[in-house]
Amino acid sequence: MASSDTSGTIFPSPSFNAEVEAERLREAMKGIGTDEAPIVDILTGISNGQRQELKVQYKTMFGKDLTEDMESELTGNFENSILALLDQSVVYLARQLRRAMKGLGTDESVLVEIICTRNNLELLELKETYNKEFKRDLEKDVRSETSGHFQRLLISLLQCNRDDSETVDQDLAMKEADDLMKAGVQQWGTDESVFNKIFATRSPPQLRATFEAYKELSGKDIISAIKSEMSGDLKSGYVAVAESIMDRPSYYAGRLYKSMKGLGTDDDTLIRIIVSRSEIDLADIKERFLIIYSQTLADFVKDDTSGDYQRVMLAIVK
Structure with a gap:
């Protein structure tokens, strides 16, 4: 059952016993072949915090690392999804960022x-974790892998200095909606620095008020304006900021849809969103997915995955 303050699909198990579960996992991996079903059942039936306890218990009982055992027993997307579940949430996201920037090319998305x-x-926790895990500075890595106005937006956000008060200044909202119009639709070219300043410094409630005022003044919503004014990674960045401030579950529903529609599946994105949002707002994301795309997230996942990988994804989506 969901607790009142979360909209996830995975919750701490009241009957969790680290010793019993560690024994079951060892049993599933012993001898020739692996019994995947209990691995899925155990790891999707407990919270991330309980998985961390389980990892310690497993090592205490068997002198072996659970993650390493999984790596040697499993393969492909099933392995990737299980390893994602076993990582501490913030460590998993830090790893995803490092992977996106490592080697040739960068996965800006x-x-x-x-x-x-x-x-x-x-973001503060992410920066600290990134530094701890890789002995690298996240901001420096982002700076060296990106450029132009897109780089500026990311660096601004990584200052973790957005106003976080709940109060809304309606006059300021009207003024800044007007500033955004003047910086965009009302001039030749776009003055990105005006967008950057407003999007990276104002609190979510203030930005929501500004976006409403923008619609009143221009008759156009801010997302459409960004899409017609900008392109490429910069457009994606501003759309992500605006959408996640107005309706975060819809943003993730859109990302999941894109990861599965058409030929082929972007499994990395599918795994990352389903696992990382599983204890936060995956129930809300499922709801929005159904409203926007008239099909359940589970059905989409079912069509795009198979085998044990499908089993673990559906166990999380529920």
């Missing part, structure tokens, strides 16, 4: 999805 949708505290 991962930077957008993780950095542009999180609040000050979440």
Whole structure:
């Protein structure tokens, strides 16, 4: 059952016993072949905090690392989804960011999805974890992997300095809606620095008021304006900030839809969103998905996955 303050699909198990579950996992991996079913049942039936306890208990009982055992027993997307569940949530996201920037080329969509949708505290924790895990500075890595106005937006957000008060100044909302119009639709080209300043500094309630005022003044919603004014990664970044401030579950529903529609599946995105939102707002994301796309998230997942990978994804989506 969901607790009143969360809209996830995974909750702490009241009957969790680390010793019993560690024994069951060892049993599932012993000998030739692996029994995948109990692995899925155990790891999707407990919270991330309980999984961390389980990892410690497993190592205490068997002198082996649970993650390493899983890596040697499992393969493909099933392995990736199980390892994602076993990671501490913030460590998992830090790893995703590092992976997006490592080696040749950068996966900017991962930077957008993780950095542009999180609040000050979440980003602060992410920066600290990134530094601890990789002995690297997240801001420096982002700076070296991106450029131009897109880089500026990400660096601004990584200052973790967004106003977080709940009060709304309606006059300021009207003024800044007007500023955004003048910086965009009312001039040749776009003055991105005006967008950057407002989007990266104002509190979510203040930005919501500004977006409403923008619609009143221009007759156009802010997302449509961004899409017609900007392109590429910069457009994705601003859309992510605006959508996650107005309706975060809809933003993630859209990302999930894109990861599965058409030929082929973006499994990395599918796993990342389903696992990372499982204890936060996956129930809300499912609801929005059904409203927007007239099909359940579970059905979409079922059509795009198979085998044990499908089993674990559906166990989380529920």
